[in-house]
Amino acid sequence: MITHEVAPEAQCIPRFPVLALLHPREKTRLFILWLGLGVAGGMGVMRLFVLPSWSVTALVLGLLLVPALQKWRSDAHRWGHTVMVLSVLLAAQAFHSLEHAVQMFQYHVLHWPPFASSGLISAANAEWVHFLWNWGVVAVVGYLAWNGMRNVWAWLLLGWALAHAAEHSYMLVRYLGLAHELQQLGFPQISAQGLPGVLGRDGWLARSTTTQGTFICRLPGLTTASRIDVHFWWNTGEIVALLLAAHTFLRSHLSQLHAHSAQAH
């Protein structure tokens, strides 16, 4: 499976290869510069043109994409395409986890209602963003497994991601249904976001007629936590599994690269 030309730096196997992979290395200054410019410019543009806050996030992400693409090209050159894809997934999922941490802050600290606690970018459309995002994660994890990231953590990650994506599919269907109902009532502008999913407080499992009065309605967290908490934990589980899968994979993958490189020399 490993067919790429490998740079000499790959011969050294770091103790925590995930950290090494996520480090912007020579692009660090560029990252900081673009981040600063993006936040300052975005805030200015938002005030000037009265844009929603998620547009600032979109602008910052767009600007950061420039050094990120350069960094990932460098990853591909050093460690191959599979590791580069893993690097992209790790960075993106880290940002996504940050998004959920912000939602937790909005909900638990700022006491915003659930439908308003939609994070940094998801305010654009939390349901579509999360639906596409989670199926995207499933696809990428599937690709990584196909290309060698096969360990117990990777399979756990794949199962977890599939379940998470399924929950978001249910929520998207509900969202579209509610949006349709609101349109029928003459309120196309009112957000249909923020409905509970399968799990959590007021979710399908808690409110189903078949579970009424049973212990299932009282399962701590599973049928009692708010949607925001539930999805924070979905993503926390996902990133933990991803980190463990990536660590295990990278250690073994880089060893193989090292051996291959030594053999070639």
Place this chain on the structure above:
Amino acid sequence: MRGIGARLRLLLRLVGLLTLCIGQSSCMTTLPKIAPVHKATRRTPTMPAAVTVQQRVLSTPTPACTGTFVAHDLDHSTVVAGETVQMFEGNGTGVAINDLDDDGDLDLVLANRHGANTIFWNEGRLQFRPDRFGRGATRAINVVDVDGDNHLDLVFTRGNSGPNYWRNTGMKQDNERWEQTILDGVAKPAYSMAWDDTDGDGDLDLVAGSYDAELLNVGGNNFLFGDGAGVYAYENRGDHWAGTRLAQKSQALALALFDVNADGHRDLLAGNDFATPDQTWARRGGAWIEAAPFSQISHSPMSYDWGDIDNNGSFELFATDMKPYTFNLQTLAQWRPMMEKMWHPTPFGDPQIMENTLQISQNDGTFRNEAYSRGIDATGWSWSGKFGDLDNDGFLDLYVVNGMIEAELFAYLPNQELVEQNQALRNDGSGRFVPVPQWKLGSERSGRGMSMADLDSDGDLDIVVNNIRGAAQLFENRLCGGTSIELDLRWPQSKNTRAIGATLILDTDAGRFSRDVRAGSGYLSGDPARVHFGIPAHATISHLDIHWPDGAVTSLDKLSPHVLITVTRT
């Protein structure tokens, strides 16, 4: 010591013998005799209370049980001025149940907005004679013996002025029975009210709360720059009432006198609408001390009720709020525009949540809201919510009436109405609740006031609902199984003639059931002084303890089921 003990025993025997003789002579049937036992063994203090006991066998349910409730329309509808329901007119009015003419049957009083109030005189077998009464423009109704003359009086709140007091003269003719008079000293606008002997001097005192949003809407600047209203505790001084202002402002849709800290004194809760936090005052040393016993409370409590839902001897407190009971998309779409309009930022640490709450006392004296885990957090746009053992299985069930009509808020819905089904929830025996649509209590009329009582004297609780823009309803209980005991307490020597505030504890081999005597609960509604105990079919009754408001205790043994017992303190 032995001598004193022997004399005490002799004295007790004599008192017991005396009361037995009185009880026997006044028994209306040949039921087994009930033996009052004056002892102070089950609870700490206590002085024994001599009583006479009368009992009447309850009637056999006819027709036979069907496992459902049967709805009957009453000739009364809460109506508003104009074609549409504007602003707070949609809040509707209350209903009260009590034996107004002392004939043994419980009568109904339904308040109204733009039409007359109605008294329904109970003529037995669920036949009622309507009697239009007053001009309406009322909110809450409680039926209590205000002046302690043994006749039950009517007190209506009006929202934008002081209460209306109709004194019962005891005359038999309808036109002579009622005398409109004043509660001297009670003049501030009152929306909700609660009655109890709060100062322990033997007569009934009043607590009244205003609904400032409506006062502002009606009075405008006059209210805004005036003295306002708020929550007042009025102490009954015999010839006048002395008011203490507890809160300068209030949105008190609900008031409750409930013993929060289990010290034997009923504390005061004001359930405020909108973002105004609810308030609690503990009764301590003859004064009202503001307290904050709850870590989580309902955002807009429309009503309070309390009951021992798990039969552990302590009462749980229930508050209704607004949360859809179904999560189907059509219902959620009806709620969403209104919720978005009403949403406002909440301050850090705000304990208010927009759902029903059930406060359960913890071992450390704190309370925990367990409405969600017990399945009663969401009952729609809920108004009156009350506990009652509807199926006579020994466990308190819950009924909540709901719905909302308002021209502006629900302009996008047909008839500007959020149509919902009233929610009946059965206690499964563990203090948790499951919906029971099969009981057929899911009326879609817009219910506001609601009260429960055995109106046909057949041993089960029937329900009366005062609907807005629709006929009031009486739900006749035809559920099967179980039996019951009902009790009327009389205390003629006291000014608190119906023993409001008394607690009754019935011991059976199926559990210990606790009830109390109260003037009102739920939304703007009055409760009968008659107490109902549902009892599982095969349970054996051990005894009943009556803890009178002054601390005296009466214990009754040899009780039979399916009877109405009148206990008169001598």
